[in-house]
Amino acid sequence: MSVHLNGLDRSMLDGDLGEATRFAMSVVVRTAEAVEASDLISVEQAHIDACALMSESNLEFVRRLAEQGGRVRVPTTLNMVSLDLEHWEELGVPRDFAERATRIADSYRGLGCVPTWTCAPYQGYLSPRFGQQIAWGESNAVVYANSVLGARTNRYPDFLDVCAAITGRVPNTGLHRTENRRGELVVRVPETSEASWASPSAWAVLGHLVGELVGERIPVIVGLPRPATCEQLKALGAAAASSGSVELFHAVGITPEAPDLEAALQGAKDAEELDLTRQMLAGARDRMSSAAEGEKLDAVILGCPHFSYAEFEALATEIRALGPRRVRPDVQFLVLSDSASLALASRGGLIEGIRGFGATIALDTCPFHSPIVTERAPVVMTNSGKCAYYAPAELGASVALGTVRDCVRSAVTGVVTREETLWA
Protein backbone atom coordinates (compact mmCIF):
# COMPACT_ATOMS: atom_id res chain seq x y z
CA MET A 1 0.00 0.00 0.00
CA SER A 2 1.38 3.39 -0.85
CA VAL A 3 1.17 6.46 1.33
CA HIS A 4 0.10 9.71 -0.31
CA LEU A 5 2.89 12.27 0.06
CA ASN A 6 2.76 15.99 -0.67
CA GLY A 7 5.50 17.94 -2.44
CA LEU A 8 7.41 18.81 0.71
CA ASP A 9 7.19 15.21 1.97
CA ARG A 10 8.72 14.07 -1.33
CA SER A 11 11.56 16.54 -1.25
CA MET A 12 12.34 15.52 2.31
CA LEU A 13 12.30 11.87 1.27
CA ASP A 14 14.48 12.60 -1.75
CA GLY A 15 17.10 14.24 0.45
CA ASP A 16 16.59 17.80 -0.81
CA LEU A 17 16.56 19.05 2.79
CA GLY A 18 19.65 17.14 3.83
CA GLU A 19 20.53 13.61 4.83
CA ALA A 20 19.17 13.83 8.41
CA THR A 21 15.76 14.89 7.14
CA ARG A 22 15.82 12.15 4.50
CA PHE A 23 16.62 9.56 7.16
CA ALA A 24 13.83 10.88 9.42
CA MET A 25 11.29 11.06 6.59
CA SER A 26 12.14 7.56 5.48
CA VAL A 27 11.34 6.26 8.97
CA VAL A 28 8.08 8.25 9.05
CA VAL A 29 6.96 6.93 5.65
CA ARG A 30 7.91 3.33 6.41
CA THR A 31 6.00 3.58 9.66
CA ALA A 32 3.01 5.00 7.79
CA GLU A 33 3.16 1.93 5.53
CA ALA A 34 3.42 -0.39 8.52
CA VAL A 35 0.31 1.08 10.15
CA GLU A 36 -1.50 1.43 6.79
CA ALA A 37 -1.96 5.20 6.97
CA SER A 38 -3.23 6.83 3.77
CA ASP A 39 -1.25 10.03 4.17
CA LEU A 40 0.74 12.19 6.59
CA ILE A 41 -0.38 15.18 8.66
CA SER A 42 1.55 18.04 10.21
CA VAL A 43 2.23 18.27 13.92
CA GLU A 44 2.86 21.55 15.72
CA GLN A 45 4.89 20.22 18.60
CA ALA A 46 6.87 17.19 19.69
CA HIS A 47 8.06 15.62 22.92
CA ILE A 48 11.03 13.31 22.56
CA ASP A 49 11.29 10.29 24.82
CA ALA A 50 14.15 8.71 22.88
CA CYS A 51 16.71 10.58 24.99
CA ALA A 52 15.76 8.48 28.02
CA LEU A 53 17.35 5.13 27.39
CA MET A 54 21.07 4.96 27.76
CA SER A 55 22.36 2.59 25.17
CA GLU A 56 25.05 2.66 22.53
CA SER A 57 22.47 2.37 19.77
CA ASN A 58 20.62 5.43 21.07
CA LEU A 59 23.84 7.43 21.01
CA GLU A 60 24.66 6.15 17.53
CA PHE A 61 21.16 7.11 16.33
CA VAL A 62 21.23 10.70 17.61
CA ARG A 63 24.88 11.22 16.65
CA ARG A 64 24.14 10.21 13.10
CA LEU A 65 21.31 12.75 12.90
CA ALA A 66 23.41 15.47 14.53
CA GLU A 67 26.43 14.83 12.29
CA GLN A 68 24.14 15.08 9.27
CA GLY A 69 22.93 18.50 10.39
CA GLY A 70 19.57 17.39 11.79
CA ARG A 71 17.38 20.09 13.41
CA VAL A 72 13.83 19.86 14.72
CA ARG A 73 11.24 21.72 12.60
CA VAL A 74 8.66 22.18 15.39
CA PRO A 75 8.99 23.24 19.05
CA THR A 76 10.20 20.11 20.80
CA THR A 77 10.54 19.29 24.49
CA LEU A 78 12.74 16.54 25.91
CA ASN A 79 11.84 13.69 28.23
CA MET A 80 14.00 12.73 31.16
CA VAL A 81 17.54 11.48 30.60
CA SER A 82 19.41 8.83 32.53
CA LEU A 83 21.11 11.40 34.73
CA ASP A 84 20.52 14.39 36.97
CA LEU A 85 22.65 16.60 34.77
CA GLU A 86 23.75 18.91 37.58
CA HIS A 87 23.80 16.79 40.73
CA TRP A 88 24.91 13.38 39.47
CA GLU A 89 28.06 13.34 41.57
CA GLU A 90 26.17 13.94 44.80
CA LEU A 91 23.77 11.16 43.79
CA GLY A 92 26.65 8.74 43.47
CA VAL A 93 26.42 8.14 39.72
CA PRO A 94 29.69 6.73 38.34
CA ARG A 95 31.63 9.14 36.12
CA ASP A 96 31.76 6.98 32.99
CA PHE A 97 28.00 6.46 33.14
CA ALA A 98 27.54 10.21 33.58
CA GLU A 99 29.75 11.00 30.62
CA ARG A 100 27.86 8.66 28.31
CA ALA A 101 24.49 9.96 29.48
CA THR A 102 25.64 13.56 29.07
CA ARG A 103 26.71 12.84 25.50
CA ILE A 104 23.20 11.60 24.69
CA ALA A 105 21.63 14.61 26.42
CA ASP A 106 23.91 17.07 24.61
CA SER A 107 23.23 15.44 21.26
CA TYR A 108 19.46 15.79 21.64
CA ARG A 109 19.81 19.39 22.76
CA GLY A 110 21.99 19.89 19.70
CA LEU A 111 19.02 19.03 17.47
CA GLY A 112 17.40 22.26 18.71
CA CYS A 113 15.14 20.78 21.41
CA VAL A 114 14.12 22.65 24.56
CA PRO A 115 16.06 21.11 27.48
CA THR A 116 13.05 20.41 29.70
CA TRP A 117 14.27 16.92 30.66
CA THR A 118 10.97 15.82 32.10
CA CYS A 119 8.46 12.98 31.77
CA ALA A 120 5.70 15.45 32.74
CA PRO A 121 6.00 18.08 29.98
CA TYR A 122 2.32 18.96 30.47
CA GLN A 123 3.27 20.65 33.74
CA GLY A 124 5.42 23.26 32.18
CA TYR A 125 6.73 24.90 29.10
CA LEU A 126 4.87 24.36 25.79
CA SER A 127 1.82 22.65 27.23
CA PRO A 128 -0.26 21.78 24.13
CA ARG A 129 -3.66 23.23 23.31
CA PHE A 130 -7.05 21.57 22.88
CA GLY A 131 -7.31 19.91 19.48
CA GLN A 132 -3.68 20.56 18.59
CA GLN A 133 -1.93 17.84 16.57
CA ILE A 134 1.28 16.87 18.37
CA ALA A 135 3.77 14.00 18.38
CA TRP A 136 4.61 12.95 21.89
CA GLY A 137 6.53 10.06 23.32
CA GLU A 138 6.38 8.84 26.97
CA SER A 139 3.25 6.89 27.81
CA ASN A 140 2.15 8.95 30.82
CA ALA A 141 2.59 12.22 28.90
CA VAL A 142 0.65 10.84 25.94
CA VAL A 143 -2.35 9.77 27.99
CA TYR A 144 -2.36 13.14 29.80
CA ALA A 145 -2.11 15.19 26.59
CA ASN A 146 -4.89 13.25 24.90
CA SER A 147 -7.23 12.88 27.85
CA VAL A 148 -6.80 15.90 30.08
CA LEU A 149 -5.68 18.53 27.55
CA GLY A 150 -7.56 17.23 24.50
CA ALA A 151 -4.49 17.51 22.29
CA ARG A 152 -4.06 14.74 19.73
CA THR A 153 -1.19 12.31 19.70
CA ASN A 154 -0.47 8.65 19.33
CA ARG A 155 1.98 7.01 21.68
CA TYR A 156 5.09 7.78 19.66
CA PRO A 157 7.74 5.14 20.11
CA ASP A 158 11.32 6.19 20.72
CA PHE A 159 12.93 7.47 17.50
CA LEU A 160 9.63 8.07 15.69
CA ASP A 161 9.22 11.01 18.10
CA VAL A 162 12.58 12.31 16.89
CA CYS A 163 11.75 11.73 13.23
CA ALA A 164 8.39 13.50 13.70
CA ALA A 165 10.16 16.47 15.29
CA ILE A 166 12.66 16.68 12.44
CA THR A 167 10.09 16.37 9.65
CA GLY A 168 7.04 17.90 11.39
CA ARG A 169 5.03 15.08 9.76
CA VAL A 170 3.40 11.92 11.08
CA PRO A 171 1.17 9.13 9.76
CA ASN A 172 -2.47 10.27 9.69
CA THR A 173 -3.76 7.54 11.92
CA GLY A 174 -4.99 6.55 15.36
CA LEU A 175 -5.79 9.29 17.86
CA HIS A 176 -4.97 12.09 15.43
CA ARG A 177 -8.38 11.35 13.88
CA THR A 178 -11.66 12.33 15.55
CA GLU A 179 -13.45 9.06 14.84
CA ASN A 180 -10.74 7.07 16.62
CA ARG A 181 -11.15 9.10 19.82
CA ARG A 182 -14.63 7.77 20.50
CA GLY A 183 -15.14 6.17 23.91
CA GLU A 184 -15.70 2.42 23.57
CA LEU A 185 -16.25 1.07 27.06
CA VAL A 186 -18.25 2.80 29.80
CA VAL A 187 -16.57 2.24 33.17
CA ARG A 188 -18.69 3.18 36.19
CA VAL A 189 -16.88 3.75 39.48
CA PRO A 190 -18.65 2.77 42.69
CA GLU A 191 -20.39 5.44 44.75
CA THR A 192 -18.17 6.29 47.64
CA SER A 193 -17.21 9.14 49.92
CA GLU A 194 -15.25 12.02 48.49
CA ALA A 195 -12.60 11.40 51.12
CA SER A 196 -11.67 8.06 49.57
CA TRP A 197 -10.74 9.91 46.38
CA ALA A 198 -8.62 12.59 48.07
CA SER A 199 -5.21 11.04 47.49
CA PRO A 200 -3.88 10.78 43.94
CA SER A 201 -2.83 7.26 44.92
CA ALA A 202 -6.53 6.29 44.99
CA TRP A 203 -6.75 7.47 41.39
CA ALA A 204 -3.64 5.45 40.59
CA VAL A 205 -5.38 2.32 41.87
CA LEU A 206 -8.34 3.09 39.62
CA GLY A 207 -5.96 3.70 36.71
CA HIS A 208 -4.19 0.40 37.30
CA LEU A 209 -7.52 -1.45 37.32
CA VAL A 210 -8.77 0.35 34.21
CA GLY A 211 -5.51 -0.44 32.41
CA GLU A 212 -5.89 -4.12 33.28
CA LEU A 213 -9.51 -4.32 32.16
CA VAL A 214 -9.97 -2.24 29.03
CA GLY A 215 -7.44 -3.78 26.67
CA GLU A 216 -7.28 -1.75 23.47
CA ARG A 217 -10.57 0.04 24.07
CA ILE A 218 -10.92 3.71 25.02
CA PRO A 219 -12.59 3.91 28.44
CA VAL A 220 -15.20 6.47 29.43
CA ILE A 221 -15.12 6.77 33.20
CA VAL A 222 -18.36 7.79 34.87
CA GLY A 223 -18.89 8.79 38.48
CA LEU A 224 -15.60 10.44 39.46
CA PRO A 225 -15.81 13.30 41.95
CA ARG A 226 -15.45 16.84 40.63
CA PRO A 227 -13.41 18.89 40.40
CA ALA A 228 -10.48 16.59 39.77
CA THR A 229 -6.97 17.98 40.23
CA CYS A 230 -4.22 17.75 37.63
CA GLU A 231 -2.31 15.49 40.02
CA GLN A 232 -5.22 13.06 40.39
CA LEU A 233 -5.68 12.79 36.63
CA LYS A 234 -1.94 12.44 36.14
CA ALA A 235 -1.87 9.53 38.62
CA LEU A 236 -4.82 7.83 36.94
CA GLY A 237 -3.37 8.11 33.45
CA ALA A 238 0.18 7.10 34.38
CA ALA A 239 -1.06 3.95 36.11
CA ALA A 240 -3.45 3.03 33.27
CA ALA A 241 -0.67 3.47 30.72
CA SER A 242 1.56 1.13 32.75
CA SER A 243 -0.73 -1.79 33.62
CA GLY A 244 -2.33 -1.51 30.18
CA SER A 245 -1.92 0.41 26.96
CA VAL A 246 -4.37 3.25 27.61
CA GLU A 247 -3.48 6.27 25.49
CA LEU A 248 -6.76 8.14 25.95
CA PHE A 249 -9.49 8.02 28.56
CA HIS A 250 -12.54 10.17 28.91
CA ALA A 251 -13.91 11.13 32.34
CA VAL A 252 -17.43 12.47 32.07
CA GLY A 253 -17.73 16.02 33.35
CA ILE A 254 -13.96 16.28 33.77
CA THR A 255 -12.04 15.79 30.54
CA PRO A 256 -12.68 18.14 27.60
CA GLU A 257 -14.03 15.64 25.08
CA ALA A 258 -16.52 14.29 27.62
CA PRO A 259 -18.88 17.07 28.72
CA ASP A 260 -21.43 14.24 28.91
CA LEU A 261 -21.55 10.52 28.18
CA GLU A 262 -23.11 10.95 24.76
CA ALA A 263 -20.33 13.28 23.61
CA ALA A 264 -17.64 10.91 24.89
CA LEU A 265 -19.24 8.05 22.95
CA GLN A 266 -19.70 10.30 19.89
CA GLY A 267 -23.36 9.34 19.91
CA ALA A 268 -22.84 5.56 19.83
CA LYS A 269 -25.61 3.72 21.69
CA ASP A 270 -24.16 0.25 21.90
CA ALA A 271 -21.08 0.78 24.08
CA GLU A 272 -20.32 -2.01 26.49
CA GLU A 273 -20.59 -1.12 30.20
CA LEU A 274 -18.54 -2.23 33.15
CA ASP A 275 -19.44 -1.56 36.80
CA LEU A 276 -16.45 -1.41 39.10
CA THR A 277 -16.86 -2.37 42.75
CA ARG A 278 -14.89 -1.44 45.84
CA GLN A 279 -13.75 -5.05 45.98
CA MET A 280 -12.29 -4.75 42.51
CA LEU A 281 -10.46 -1.57 43.54
CA ALA A 282 -9.18 -3.25 46.69
CA GLY A 283 -8.01 -6.18 44.59
CA ALA A 284 -6.09 -3.86 42.25
CA ARG A 285 -4.56 -2.11 45.25
CA ASP A 286 -3.34 -5.48 46.55
CA ARG A 287 -1.91 -6.49 43.18
CA MET A 288 0.08 -3.24 43.09
CA SER A 289 1.86 -4.03 46.34
CA SER A 290 4.17 -6.98 46.88
CA ALA A 291 5.67 -5.75 50.16
CA ALA A 292 3.63 -6.34 53.27
CA GLU A 293 2.69 -4.12 56.16
CA GLY A 294 5.46 -4.05 58.76
CA GLU A 295 8.31 -4.95 56.39
CA LYS A 296 11.54 -3.07 56.74
CA LEU A 297 11.63 -0.17 54.29
CA ASP A 298 14.73 0.67 52.24
CA ALA A 299 13.69 3.44 49.89
CA VAL A 300 10.81 5.79 49.14
CA ILE A 301 10.35 6.98 45.56
CA LEU A 302 8.09 9.94 44.84
CA GLY A 303 7.77 11.87 41.61
CA CYS A 304 6.94 9.18 39.06
CA PRO A 305 5.90 11.03 36.88
CA HIS A 306 7.91 14.09 37.94
CA PHE A 307 6.66 15.97 40.99
CA SER A 308 4.65 19.11 40.31
CA TYR A 309 4.49 22.26 42.42
CA ALA A 310 1.27 21.01 44.04
CA GLU A 311 2.87 17.67 44.88
CA PHE A 312 5.85 19.41 46.51
CA GLU A 313 3.31 21.41 48.48
CA ALA A 314 1.47 18.28 49.62
CA LEU A 315 4.76 16.65 50.64
CA ALA A 316 5.89 19.74 52.55
CA THR A 317 2.57 19.78 54.41
CA GLU A 318 2.92 16.14 55.49
CA ILE A 319 6.47 16.73 56.65
CA ARG A 320 5.48 19.82 58.64
CA ALA A 321 2.72 17.84 60.33
CA LEU A 322 5.33 15.44 61.75
CA GLY A 323 7.27 18.18 63.56
CA PRO A 324 11.00 17.59 63.89
CA ARG A 325 11.05 13.89 62.94
CA ARG A 326 13.30 12.97 60.04
CA VAL A 327 13.90 10.15 57.58
CA ARG A 328 15.71 7.27 59.24
CA PRO A 329 19.35 7.17 58.10
CA ASP A 330 18.98 3.69 56.62
CA VAL A 331 16.07 4.76 54.39
CA GLN A 332 16.60 6.58 51.09
CA PHE A 333 13.90 9.16 50.37
CA LEU A 334 14.00 10.15 46.74
CA VAL A 335 11.88 12.79 44.99
CA LEU A 336 12.10 13.08 41.21
CA SER A 337 11.18 16.33 39.52
CA ASP A 338 12.10 18.75 36.77
CA SER A 339 14.04 21.97 37.04
CA ALA A 340 11.01 24.20 36.34
CA SER A 341 8.82 22.65 39.06
CA LEU A 342 11.69 22.68 41.54
CA ALA A 343 12.39 26.34 40.81
CA LEU A 344 8.77 27.21 41.53
CA ALA A 345 8.71 25.10 44.68
CA SER A 346 11.92 26.77 45.88
CA ARG A 347 10.41 30.20 45.37
CA GLY A 348 7.33 28.94 47.19
CA GLY A 349 9.49 28.15 50.24
CA LEU A 350 8.70 24.44 50.07
CA ILE A 351 12.09 22.90 49.49
CA GLU A 352 14.03 23.73 52.63
CA GLY A 353 11.67 21.69 54.80
CA ILE A 354 11.70 18.79 52.36
CA ARG A 355 15.51 18.67 52.26
CA GLY A 356 15.68 19.21 56.02
CA PHE A 357 13.48 16.17 56.44
CA GLY A 358 16.17 14.13 54.71
CA ALA A 359 14.76 13.85 51.21
CA THR A 360 17.01 13.84 48.15
CA ILE A 361 15.63 15.71 45.16
CA ALA A 362 16.84 14.50 41.77
CA LEU A 363 16.08 16.41 38.59
CA ASP A 364 15.96 15.48 34.90
CA THR A 365 15.86 11.75 35.41
CA CYS A 366 14.08 8.55 36.39
CA PRO A 367 14.85 5.92 39.03
CA PHE A 368 14.57 3.21 36.37
CA HIS A 369 17.03 4.79 33.97
CA SER A 370 19.62 6.23 36.35
CA PRO A 371 21.61 4.39 39.05
CA ILE A 372 20.38 6.61 41.88
CA VAL A 373 18.33 4.21 43.96
CA THR A 374 20.49 2.59 46.60
CA GLU A 375 21.57 -0.86 45.48
CA ARG A 376 20.44 -2.34 48.76
CA ALA A 377 16.76 -1.51 48.28
CA PRO A 378 14.75 -4.71 48.34
CA VAL A 379 11.67 -2.89 49.66
CA VAL A 380 10.51 0.31 47.98
CA MET A 381 7.52 2.43 48.86
CA THR A 382 5.83 4.82 46.45
CA ASN A 383 2.68 6.83 45.93
CA SER A 384 2.81 6.11 42.19
CA GLY A 385 0.99 3.42 40.27
CA LYS A 386 3.55 3.63 37.50
CA CYS A 387 6.47 3.23 39.87
CA ALA A 388 4.70 0.37 41.66
CA TYR A 389 4.23 -1.35 38.32
CA TYR A 390 7.79 -1.05 37.01
CA ALA A 391 9.87 -1.29 40.21
CA PRO A 392 9.74 -5.10 40.56
CA ALA A 393 11.39 -5.68 37.17
CA GLU A 394 13.52 -2.55 36.95
CA LEU A 395 14.84 -2.41 40.52
CA GLY A 396 14.34 -6.01 41.57
CA ALA A 397 12.40 -4.63 44.51
CA SER A 398 9.17 -5.52 46.21
CA VAL A 399 6.86 -2.55 46.39
CA ALA A 400 4.39 -1.00 48.79
CA LEU A 401 1.91 1.47 47.35
CA GLY A 402 0.74 4.16 49.75
CA THR A 403 -0.26 7.78 49.96
CA VAL A 404 2.33 10.55 50.35
CA ARG A 405 1.43 10.62 54.05
CA ASP A 406 2.06 6.86 54.33
CA CYS A 407 5.40 7.24 52.56
CA VAL A 408 6.54 10.08 54.82
CA ARG A 409 5.56 8.28 58.01
CA SER A 410 7.05 4.96 56.94
CA ALA A 411 10.34 6.68 56.08
CA VAL A 412 10.50 8.00 59.65
CA THR A 413 9.91 4.62 61.28
CA GLY A 414 11.74 2.60 58.62
CA VAL A 415 8.82 0.20 58.42
CA VAL A 416 6.07 -0.06 55.80
CA THR A 417 3.00 1.41 57.46
CA ARG A 418 -0.20 2.45 55.79
CA GLU A 419 -2.59 4.37 57.99
CA GLU A 420 -4.80 5.60 55.21
CA THR A 421 -5.77 2.34 53.62
CA LEU A 422 -6.75 2.97 50.03
CA TRP A 423 -10.05 1.41 49.09
CA ALA A 424 -10.34 -0.53 52.37
Added chain:
Amino acid sequence: MGLIVSGRAVVPGEATGIVLRSRRAISLWGGVDPETGKIIDPRHDRCGASLAGRVFVYPGEKGSSTGSAVLLELVRRGLAPAALVTGSLAPVAALGSIVAEELYGKAVPVLLVARDDLDLLKDGDHVCIGSDGTVRHG
Protein backbone atom coordinates in the same frame (compact mmCIF):
# COMPACT_ATOMS: atom_id res chain seq x y z
CA MET B 1 7.10 -26.73 3.03
CA GLY B 2 3.76 -26.58 4.76
CA LEU B 3 2.13 -23.25 5.28
CA ILE B 4 1.11 -22.76 8.91
CA VAL B 5 -0.31 -19.28 8.84
CA SER B 6 -0.29 -16.19 6.70
CA GLY B 7 -0.49 -12.58 7.85
CA ARG B 8 0.51 -9.06 6.95
CA ALA B 9 4.22 -8.28 6.81
CA VAL B 10 4.23 -5.07 8.87
CA VAL B 11 8.01 -4.96 8.53
CA PRO B 12 8.82 -7.36 5.70
CA GLY B 13 11.76 -9.72 5.89
CA GLU B 14 12.82 -13.34 5.95
CA ALA B 15 13.79 -15.31 9.05
CA THR B 16 13.99 -18.76 10.52
CA GLY B 17 13.90 -19.74 14.14
CA ILE B 18 12.21 -21.60 16.94
CA VAL B 19 8.91 -20.29 18.22
CA LEU B 20 8.79 -18.74 21.67
CA ARG B 21 5.07 -18.58 22.35
CA SER B 22 3.62 -16.15 24.86
CA ARG B 23 0.02 -15.55 25.83
CA ARG B 24 0.58 -12.12 27.34
CA ALA B 25 1.14 -8.68 25.89
CA ILE B 26 4.59 -7.31 26.68
CA SER B 27 6.24 -3.95 27.18
CA LEU B 28 9.69 -4.37 25.62
CA TRP B 29 11.01 -1.67 27.95
CA GLY B 30 10.69 -2.95 31.50
CA GLY B 31 9.81 -6.36 30.10
CA VAL B 32 13.04 -7.26 28.31
CA ASP B 33 16.64 -6.60 29.34
CA PRO B 34 18.27 -4.71 26.43
CA GLU B 35 21.69 -6.09 27.38
CA THR B 36 20.77 -9.79 27.47
CA GLY B 37 17.53 -10.18 25.51
CA LYS B 38 15.91 -11.96 28.44
CA ILE B 39 12.33 -11.36 29.53
CA ILE B 40 12.53 -9.83 33.02
CA ASP B 41 8.95 -8.86 33.83
CA PRO B 42 7.93 -11.25 36.62
CA ARG B 43 4.27 -10.91 35.57
CA HIS B 44 5.02 -12.15 32.08
CA ASP B 45 4.29 -15.79 31.26
CA ARG B 46 7.72 -16.29 29.64
CA CYS B 47 9.78 -14.46 32.24
CA GLY B 48 13.34 -15.81 32.16
CA ALA B 49 13.25 -16.86 28.51
CA SER B 50 15.52 -15.14 26.00
CA LEU B 51 14.20 -13.54 22.82
CA ALA B 52 17.57 -13.85 21.07
CA GLY B 53 17.24 -15.69 17.77
CA ARG B 54 13.69 -16.83 18.52
CA VAL B 55 10.49 -16.24 16.59
CA PHE B 56 8.58 -14.50 19.37
CA VAL B 57 4.83 -15.07 19.04
CA TYR B 58 2.71 -12.90 21.34
CA PRO B 59 -0.69 -11.22 21.41
CA GLY B 60 0.58 -7.64 21.29
CA GLU B 61 2.39 -4.88 23.09
CA LYS B 62 1.58 -2.58 25.94
CA GLY B 63 3.19 -0.08 28.26
CA SER B 64 6.25 1.98 27.54
CA SER B 65 7.02 3.68 24.25
CA THR B 66 10.74 3.11 24.90
CA GLY B 67 10.39 -0.44 23.61
CA SER B 68 11.68 0.53 20.17
CA ALA B 69 15.00 1.59 21.72
CA VAL B 70 15.24 -1.76 23.50
CA LEU B 71 14.73 -3.61 20.21
CA LEU B 72 17.32 -1.42 18.47
CA GLU B 73 19.86 -2.16 21.18
CA LEU B 74 19.13 -5.89 20.92
CA VAL B 75 19.85 -5.68 17.17
CA ARG B 76 23.11 -3.83 17.82
CA ARG B 77 24.19 -6.51 20.28
CA GLY B 78 23.16 -9.38 18.03
CA LEU B 79 20.55 -10.47 20.58
CA ALA B 80 17.41 -9.56 18.64
CA PRO B 81 14.61 -12.03 18.07
CA ALA B 82 14.65 -13.64 14.61
CA ALA B 83 11.15 -12.31 14.01
CA LEU B 84 8.10 -11.01 15.85
CA VAL B 85 4.63 -12.43 15.20
CA THR B 86 1.86 -10.48 16.88
CA GLY B 87 -1.90 -10.76 17.14
CA SER B 88 -2.43 -7.01 17.15
CA LEU B 89 -0.47 -4.23 15.53
CA ALA B 90 2.74 -3.60 17.49
CA PRO B 91 3.87 -0.16 16.32
CA VAL B 92 6.57 0.24 18.96
CA ALA B 93 8.33 -2.96 17.94
CA ALA B 94 7.79 -2.19 14.24
CA LEU B 95 9.42 1.20 14.62
CA GLY B 96 12.41 -0.26 16.45
CA SER B 97 12.83 -2.67 13.58
CA ILE B 98 12.53 0.03 10.90
CA VAL B 99 15.17 2.16 12.62
CA ALA B 100 17.42 -0.88 12.99
CA GLU B 101 17.27 -1.37 9.24
CA GLU B 102 18.12 2.30 8.56
CA LEU B 103 20.90 2.39 11.14
CA TYR B 104 22.38 -1.12 11.05
CA GLY B 105 20.99 -2.52 7.81
CA LYS B 106 19.18 -5.27 9.67
CA ALA B 107 15.44 -5.33 10.31
CA VAL B 108 13.59 -7.75 12.57
CA PRO B 109 10.63 -8.98 10.46
CA VAL B 110 7.32 -8.10 12.13
CA LEU B 111 4.27 -10.08 11.12
CA LEU B 112 0.67 -9.40 12.07
CA VAL B 113 -1.65 -12.41 12.08
CA ALA B 114 -5.26 -12.90 13.18
CA ARG B 115 -5.35 -13.31 16.93
CA ASP B 116 -7.01 -16.74 16.68
CA ASP B 117 -4.25 -17.90 14.35
CA LEU B 118 -1.57 -17.37 17.01
CA ASP B 119 -2.52 -20.77 18.40
CA LEU B 120 -1.39 -22.41 15.17
CA LEU B 121 2.17 -21.55 16.21
CA LYS B 122 3.35 -23.87 18.94
CA ASP B 123 6.16 -23.25 21.35
CA GLY B 124 9.26 -25.01 20.06
CA ASP B 125 8.13 -25.20 16.40
CA HIS B 126 10.90 -24.54 13.92
CA VAL B 127 9.48 -22.06 11.39
CA CYS B 128 10.43 -19.93 8.38
CA ILE B 129 9.03 -16.44 7.93
CA GLY B 130 8.67 -15.20 4.36
CA SER B 131 8.72 -11.58 3.29
CA ASP B 132 5.22 -12.15 1.86
CA GLY B 133 3.89 -12.58 5.40
CA THR B 134 3.80 -16.38 5.49
CA VAL B 135 4.94 -18.69 8.27
CA ARG B 136 5.95 -22.21 7.16
CA HIS B 137 7.33 -25.28 8.86
CA GLY B 138 11.10 -24.97 8.75
